[in-house]
Amino acid sequence: MLYVLRQIAKTGIVSERAPAPADEMRVVARLQEEILRIVGRALAIRQVDAGSCNGCELEIHALGNPYYNIEGLGIRFVASPRHADMLLVTGPVSKHMAIALRRTFEATPDPKLVVAVGDCGCTGGIFGESYASLGRVANVIPVDVEIPGCPPAPTALLQGILAALRAGQI
Amino acid sequence: MNVAPLGVAAAALPCPLPAQRCPVSSGQLITACRLAWEQGGQLVALWVSDDRDRERGFCLRVLLRDADGLTLLEHTLPDEGARYADLATIFPAANRMQRAAFDLSGVQCDADDQRPWLWQAAWPIDRFPLRRDFEASPKWEPGQEDYPFVRVAGDGVHEIPVGPVHAGIIEPGHFRFQVVGEKVLRLEERLGYVHKGIEKRFEAMPLLDGGRLAGRVSGDSTVAYAWAYAQALEAMAGTTVPPRAAWLRALCLERERVANHLGDLGYLGNDGGFAFGLAQFSRLKEDVLRLNREAFGHRMLMDVVVPGGVARDIASGEAAAMRAQCASLRREIRVLRDIYDEHAGLQDRFRTCGHVARELAMQLGLTGFAVRACGIAEDLRADFPLPPHDALAVRKATRTEGDVAARVAVRFDEALESLRLIDGMLAALPEGEVLAPLPSIPAFRLGLGMVESWRGPVTIALESGPGDSIRRCHPSDPSWRNWPVLEHAVIGNIVPDFPLINKSFNLSYSGHDL
Numbered sequence: 057m058l059y060v061l062r063q064i065a066k067t068g069i070v071s072e073r074a075p076a077p078a079d080e081m082r083v084v085a086r087l088q089e090e091i092l093r094i095v096g097r098a099l100a101i102r103q104v105d106a107g108s109c110n111g112c113e114l115e116i117h118a119l120g121n122p123y124y125n126i127e128g129l130g131i132r133f134v135a136s137p138r139h140a141d142m143l144l145v146t147g148p149v150s151k152h153m154a155i156a157l158r159r160t161f162e163a164t165p166d167p168k169l170v171v172a173v174g175d176c177g178c179t180g181g182i183f184g185e186s187y188a189s190l191g192r193v194a195n196v197i198p199v200d201v202e203i204p205g206c207p208p209a210p211t212a213l214l215q216g217i218l219a220a221l222r223a224g225q226i
Numbered sequence: 227m228n229v230a231p232l233g234v235a236a237a238a239l240p241c242p243l244p245a246q247r248c249p250v251s252s253g254q255l256i257t258a259c260r261l262a263w264e265q266g267g268q269l270v271a272l273w274v275s276d277d278r279d280r281e282r283g284f285c286l287r288v289l290l291r292d293a294d295g296l297t298l299l300e301h302t303l304p305d306e307g308a309r310y311a312d313l314a315t316i317f318p319a320a321n322r323m324q325r326a327a328f329d330l331s332g333v334q335c336d337a338d339d340q341r342p343w344l345w346q347a348a349w350p351i352d353r354f355p356l357r358r359d360f361e362a363s364p365k366w367e368p369g370q371e372d373y374p375f376v377r378v379a380g381d382g383v384h385e386i387p388v389g390p391v392h393a394g395i396i397e398p399g400h401f402r403f404q405v406v407g408e409k410v411l412r413l414e415e416r417l418g419y420v421h422k423g424i425e426k427r428f429e430a431m432p433l434l435d436g437g438r439l440a441g442r443v444s445g446d447s448t449v450a451y452a453w454a455y456a457q458a459l460e461a462m463a464g465t466t467v468p469p470r471a472a473w474l475r476a477l478c479l480e481r482e483r484v485a486n487h488l489g490d491l492g493y494l495g496n497d498g499g500f501a502f503g504l505a506q507f508s509r510l511k512e513d514v515l516r517l518n519r520e521a522f523g524h525r526m527l528m529d530v531v532v533p534g535g536v537a538r539d540i541a542s543g544e545a546a547a548m549r550a551q552c553a554s555l556r557r558e559i560r561v562l563r564d565i566y567d568e569h570a571g572l573q574d575r576f577r578t579c580g581h582v583a584r585e586l587a588m589q590l591g592l593t594g595f596a597v598r599a600c601g602i603a604e605d606l607r608a609d610f611p612l613p614p615h616d617a618l619a620v621r622k623a624t625r626t627e628g629d630v631a632a633r634v635a636v637r638f639d640e641a642l643e644s645l646r647l648i649d650g651m652l653a654a655l656p657e658g659e660v661l662a663p664l665p666s667i668p669a670f671r672l673g674l675g676m677v678e679s680w681r682g683p684v685t686i687a688l689e690s691g692p693g694d695s696i697r698r699c700h701p702s703d704p705s706w707r708n709w710p711v712l713e714h715a716v717i718g719n720i721v722p723d724f725p726l727i728n729k730s731f732n733l734s735y736s737g738h739d740l
Contacts, residue, residue: 059561059564059565059568060502060565060569063502063506063561063562063565064502067506067509070509103395104391104398105395105396105397105398105420106398107419107420107422107736108397108420108445108736109442109443109444109445109736110397110444110445110446110734110735110736111442111445111446111448111526111528112445113395113396113397113445114445114446114489114526115525115526116395117395117489117508118508118511118512118515120504120508121505121508121509121511121512122505122508122509122512123509123512133394133395135393135394136393137391148422150348150419150420150421150422150739151346151348151349151366151368152346152348152368152390152418152419152420152421153390153398153419153420154368155368155370156390156391156398156419160391182427182438182439182442183422183423183424183427183442184427186362186422186423186426186427187348187349187355187360187362187366187423187426188348188349188355188421188422188423188426189422189423190368206442206528207445207526209519209525
């Protein structure tokens with residue numbers, strides 16, 4: 057226990073603050089403001105991998121690390137779409153995931169914000185549309201915001217989530 | 227493998243590892259597999275190519291590996307009605323590969339288990355995407371199949387279906403548990419949800435562009451896949467990449483290994499109820515990704531390895547930053563390792579959990595760090611070392627216990643060993659060019675690439691078509707061999723330990739479903 061406490065003390069708080077407007081943390085500071093102003097409570101996100109190569113998932117995971125500290129901003133990932141305000145969907149949407157994705161969307165209560173993540177989620181990306189792939193997320197469920205990138209960096213993900221909140225005006 | 231007892235002629239196969247190819251008749255196919263098994267060989271991959279346009283019917287290829295290197299058995303089936311022997315009787319891992327080969331190419335084997343594997347009613351069951359005359363229709367709507375799961379009967383036995391959409395941020399797949407109380411009697415996996423037609427997609431690409439797609443077969447192993455693809459193409463072309471490029475590739479591969487091991491060590495702590503571990507390790511992983519971005523322009527190193535070399539060179543300042551990072555990571559990992567080792571609660575969750583016996587691992591063909599945790603020391607980087615791994619003498623990490631704790635220990639060892647390798651590579655990085663031009667490749671050549679990713683060996687089998695096009699490309703992920711073992715590893719454990727056991731293997735869905 058002593059070692060754990062020592063390590064915690066030694067690490068300190070690495071979550072980044074906003075020294076200058078161009079800094080990536082600046083986005084985060086704005087985001088927190090935005091959430092408090094618009095939502096007035098925590099934002100609950102359900103992530104759905106609808107066919108990605110798992111690259112986007114790794115960057116979504118990174119949002120939880122101490123640098124981005126997404127939970128500290130009042131945003132958390134939930135286990136059920138029924139608890140979610142927003143779906144964060146990676147693509148391309150494989151045909152085998154189409155039904156599961158539609159059902160997840162139906163199970164999500166309003167405002168049902170949908171953010172498509174990654175080049176594949178936005179356009180179908182390198183996989184495109186085929187016998188097995190329906191391409192972009194918007195081909196299957198309505199999308200509010202698209203975050204391009206292969207995969208998008210955590211900062212871009214935060215920016216996209218912010219944009220969706222504005223679009224939704226919940 | 228010594229194929230002399232079969233009485234067939236082996237020819238050299240373009241591949242940076244020792245590799246041979248042998249044509250076999252249907253009788254020889256099963257004999258060759260049995261012989262391979264007796265010689266300590268394992269099945270790596272199995273796939274079918276449609277060669278009817280060349281008047282050659284279908285070609286079944288079975289890739290085997292043993293201490294001598296790789297052996298590719300090639301068996302020609304004259305038409306779609308011809309069957310081949312069930313190889314799962316020798317190599318159980320063949321079961322799903324055979325079913326997938328049927329789903330995609332329509333060539334059937336003689337097995338009892340004829341259930342689909344990658345097919346889930348997205349296209350008509352009598353159409354086969356990897357046939358050259360296949361045409362997809364926009365009218366085909368995603369359908370629902372009724373997959374016959376095996377059920378356990380008895381007093382108090384109930385079933386828990388999980389997925390395809392899981393509770394966490396992970397890839398989709400379906401798990402069907404048969405449990406009594408908390409205890410798992412049986413787990414059956416149903417995969418294929420992220421099948422997005424990667425093999426067919428390759429066939430619409432020029433050879434030089436295929437590396438980009440190979441790097442997206444499984445995003446967490448992008449360096450390994452891109453390198454394996456480049457190996458296959460360069461072997462066909464007879465091109466040797468500049469020394470500096472080879473070293474930078476290996477540097478990226480080890481950085482990919484460190485990043486993935488760090489991330490998973492954090493999640494393993496978290497799944498064991500120790501959130502401190504996740505916070506600490508995810509911080510360290512982020513440090514690695516950020517420096518990747520600075521040095522190579524991409525956090526996960528996508529598209530850095532390209533056919534002919536690497537897309538980007540590093541400056542001396544970046545090399546120095548990476549060496550400094552090695553030193554600090556080594557220090558931090560050791561501190562965290564002591565904390566993990568001495569944390570009674572965590573060790574209670576790790577030890578004896580998700581046990582895989584050595585014999586079972588051998589029988590089922592477990593591979594990668596998971597097999598090294600069962601006392602079987604196989605690692606391409608040490609068994610068939612290529613530059614620069616040959617110069618640095620990779621030390622294989624092994625444990626014998628075969629449980630979650632052993633897999634955790636191997637990953638700690640490997641992360642530290644990778645840091646040593648990275649440091650060694652940067653200390654002796656050759657000067658010079660980082661990209662060599664590739665000549666035009668004649669049609670109908672076959673090349674193989676195989677790289678030890680953090681998860682295990684990834685394989686690319688590449689066939690050229692006319693005009694530098696891809697005729698066929700088959701990527702094979704170590705997950706093909708490890709998924710079936712996970713079903714065994716959870717038997718007798720309690721349901722709440724499944725996430726922990728699953729994470730200790732961390733298998734790829736995308737790399738498997740293709």
